[in-house]
Amino acid sequence: MNANQISMFDQSEVFKNLPGVLSFQRGIPISDGLFFNELDDGSESPVMVVRHGIRGTQNVAKGTKKQAKKGRSSSDSNSSESESLESDTVDRGVSNIQTTDTAKMDPQASALKVRFSMSPLDLDVLLFAVAAQKDEKDLTFVKRYRESVKRFIVAAKASSGLDDVANRIARNVLTGRWLWRNRTVAQSIEIKVSHENGELISMCNALSLSLKYFDDITETERKLGALIAENFRGNARDTFAVEARVDLGIKGAVEVFPSQNYVEKKPDGFARSLYCVGHPRRFRSDSMMELEATREMGQAALRDQKISNALRTIDTWYPAYNEHQRPIPVEPFGANLDAQAFFRDKKTSAFEYARRFNELDPNSPEGKFMIANLIRGGVLSSGEKE
Template sequence: MNAPEFKKLPGVLSFQRGLVITDALFFNVLDDTQTPVMVVRHGIRGTQNVNKYGDAARSTAANARREEVSNIQTTDTAKLDEYARALAVRFSLRFLNLDNVLFACAPSSTDADDLVRNYRDSVTGFIERAKQSAGVGEVAARFARNIANGRWLWRNRTIARTIEVGVSVAGKSVAKFDALAVPFSHFDDITDDEGRIASLIADGLRGDDDAGLDIEARLDFGLRGAIEVFPSQNYVENKPRGFARPLYCLGSPERGGRDSGMDFASTRVMGHAALRDQKLGNALRTIDTWYPRYREYGRPLPVEPNGASLEAQEFFRDKKTSAFEFARRLNTLDPASPEGMFMIASLIRGGVFSGGKE
């Protein structure tokens, strides 16, 4: 019989992500068609904007010590077609049966022989209770709201004048939303349309129906023309001097220079602009209002085991309220409680929970 709580977690313990999600591709919406928005690499001559009155010795800018005005850079940009009347961003996702999220569970050299067997049973028991509880429905509703409000559009959302988000299954429309009218900071008063999306998500998590959701947002910026839009930005270590910003895109860069028959090319098309699946997932799982300081901080956090927030550069969960602590108490955790719903969302997120050696 399993203990109410485990003294430690198995030495090898990990959960796979409970949803399959694509990148979100950017398209120009023209009068009668859609065309890809491309990332273009080019040079610019800007101005220096380093605080020369700060501590130059500690500055990350290579030219912090210089008294230069101009700032020559190579950078990536994504802009709409000059005749585009809107931006379309679309991706697909499918939620997996929670029965399949446990990826690895094995003992370390110091683990008791029955720890792994008992812990597997505790995971199975918690998931069975979760599927029958209101907790999985609440978690699904929160994911549905973040689909509807366009949180996943990131910076593009903040500059749009209007946004329509549509959700379809197998080519059939399920719901449409005025994204800017959908609440952004809470999950109260779920609408019927949000509820339909939530039901599809919950069905997937319960293993009843794994239908994929096709999601498209149309963003009107209030004007036409070559407006800059914002795909994911790539992090690159040891960037070449003068290289400012690499953007995420799909496809292969066009070949320039002598290979293209040109002696010189001032721009180079890098690929089809997109938001990375990881960035989408982070936005969709920004549903944690169960952390202790929610009333103080006032905004949902991405579901992270320790409540890590890149925006605030802070951990909002301590040892007693972390997913690692709740993972030790799966046998006694109520899936409909705040702790239980956070744990359901943590299983969907996936990750390594290994307990290591005592």
């Protein structure tokens, strides 16, 4: 769609309210990132998540010293501090028996490989739903708002702001930011990005690139960024295959880190559930006489949402960037789990900018932030009226 196909409503209109329903689909469909062993002979095998029992130690502070002192005189408490602590460990038990999941490489592995695929969409298809609030009396509101979004998308597709957003995503692919904890323990990481047919697009040393800045984009990153931008513009529809070869500097059965699962109301003694694909291995026997110490749960993997979060960690446009000095994931209010903080307020949120699509310059920091929010996808609806 081009600008000539959009009705000529007031192109400077700032909307007092957002629609009752406003949602965008994700602009980059992404697969899970599967873990593989690279074996000494060059072959590969899946890295498996294994469920097993461990005997650890108690390391949870429970305020027991204070409880032990309760009801004693000050002289008693001063003379019996060591007795209180000793009594408490006896009551609690020093041992911590748990069932947990672990992902470890094969004893014959020389490196870890992680692979995922991504396929950026045309920005034109991202607007999923727009509907008025129930008491909305202006029957043209939805049409005016929808066309304000479409005008912004037309401008974004013609802008250098979209190239900047695409280059930042390319950097996060090639830095291996999406490897999360596996990146921090690696000695070296080689990233390859290929077309679906196997044709190589980009290859680089991931640890040579910065995770903090986007003002030093390399030619390798620009090449991938240009292809991503062409997909966002609707001029191509590519699927990119991404592979990381992670050298941990240690050979053998080394622990690696897939996504973790959230388990509500975990059973007593259950410590951690890891994300995996496939099906758990069946027990070999129903007999209680046969003890199985471990059970394979499936192939270790990073969730697509976790990879997506890393790829959209490109927001350096938020007001406190000069103080925080690191990019945060694109979120409507700048929500950041690492810092446990919101880095955007109402005036700098995606909700505010979404009322002003008609005013936004896609080459401005606010405009780039909103391009990235469209690609992120999600709901920006407002149920309130001012």
